[in-house]
Amino acid sequence: MTPARTWIIGTVLTVIVAITNIGIANGASDGAHLTAQRWSFDGIFGRFDRTAVQRGLQVYLEVCANCHSLEYVAYRNLTEIGYNENQIKAIAGQYEVEDGPNNDGEMFTRTAQPSDYFVSPYANAMEAAAMNNGALPPDLSLIYKARAGGADYIYGLLTGYEGEETEHSVAEGLYYNPYFPGGAIAMPKPLYGDDVEYADGTTASMEQEARDVATFLSWAAEPKLDARKKLGLKVLLFLIVLSALLFASKRKVWRDIH
Numbered sequence: 476m477t478p479a480r481t482w483i484i485g486t487v488l489t490v491i492v493a494i495t496n497i498g499i500a501n502g503a504s505d506g507a508h509l510t511a512q513r514w515s516f517d518g519i520f521g522r523f524d525r526t527a528v529q530r531g532l533q534v535y536l537e538v539c540a541n542c543h544s545l546e547y548v549a550y551r552n553l554t555e556i557g558y559n560e561n562q563i564k565a566i567a568g569q570y571e572v573e574d575g576p577n578n579d580g581e582m583f584t585r586t587a588q589p590s591d592y593f594v595s596p597y598a599n600a601m602e603a604a605a606m607n608n609g610a611l612p613p614d615l616s617l618i619y620k621a622r623a624g625g626a627d628y629i630y631g632l633l634t635g636y637e638g639e640e641t642e643h644s645v646a647e648g649l650y651y652n653p654y655f656p657g658g659a660i661a662m663p664k665p666l667y668g669d670d671v672e673y674a675d676g677t678t679a680s681m682e683q684e685a686r687d688v689a690t691f692l693s694w695a696a697e698p699k700l701d702a703r704k705k706l707g708l709k710v711l712l713f714l715i716v717l718s719a720l721l722f723a724s725k726r727k728v729w730r731d732i733h
């Protein structure tokens with residue numbers, strides 16, 4: 476093999492190895508060390524597993540939505556994870572939103588529409604805190620990005636409740652969780668397994684539910700991830716071809732000079 480060819484192959488391999496490793500590295504968090512999980516959306520070839528995102532939506536709606544809002548996601552965004560208009564109308568139709576004022580100047584409630592954002596379980600932040608012993612359950616729209624560890628953190632947190640609180644003395648109204656910075660969280664263990672009956676028949680173990688809802692929340696924070704990665708691949712391919720062309724023309728131009 477000529478040195479030139481070795482050089483090209485070497486460069487291409489290096490780029491591929493570097494790129495496919497992006498996304499595997501994890502930020503550190505203050506809590507216990509997180510175990511890195513395998514996610515379908517890891518790495519440059521990663522894509523959201525739609526069935527997992529859909530199951531995660533079910534877990535969010537049936538469990539987490541009792542306490543957490545998701546204010547940057549609208550019902551109509553669910554088309555991106557494979558729901559059709561009628562299904563979305565049916566999902567939104569289970570909720571009521573306050574609207575108005577009407578012609579009499581009064582606020583009124585109506586059934587939620589696909590264009591509405593996910594309905595919050597609370598009227599406002601004060602009510603949210605008051606209903607949770609003073610701790611505000613954060614909005615989950617961007618939590619995947621807001622916490623070091625991303626999906627690994629969400630998974631670790633949900634599956635990480637262990638032992639009796641008495642074993643690890645935490646204050647009244649708090650629960651021991653080694654993954655939460657400080658170890659004492661105001662959220663009671665939300666998942667036990669069999670909290671939902673999956674529409675697709677998957678067994679609803681606690682780990683499965685945690686994985687699915689972590690996948691769903693990752694999608695909620697990064698809905699354009701699939702498109703972004705597809706574009707990235709195209710750009711990469713273009714750059715590789717361009718490098719090869721430039722290299723070939725350089726050789727041609729300098730051919731006669733020794």
Ligand code: HEC
Pocket residue numbers: 534535538539540541542543607610611612613618622629632633655659660661662663665666688
């Ligand atoms: C009974 C109410 C309740 C339910 C149900 C609940 N949470 Fe929470 N959650 C809370 C509260 C309260 C906090 C704030 C905890 C704190 O700051 O100590 C919280 C915090 C969190 C956090 C942020 C932790 C951090 O690093 O700040 C995440 C992530 C989270 N919840 C995810 C979920 C998911 C996913 C579900 C559904 C499987 C869920 N929660 C169900 C009440 C709840």
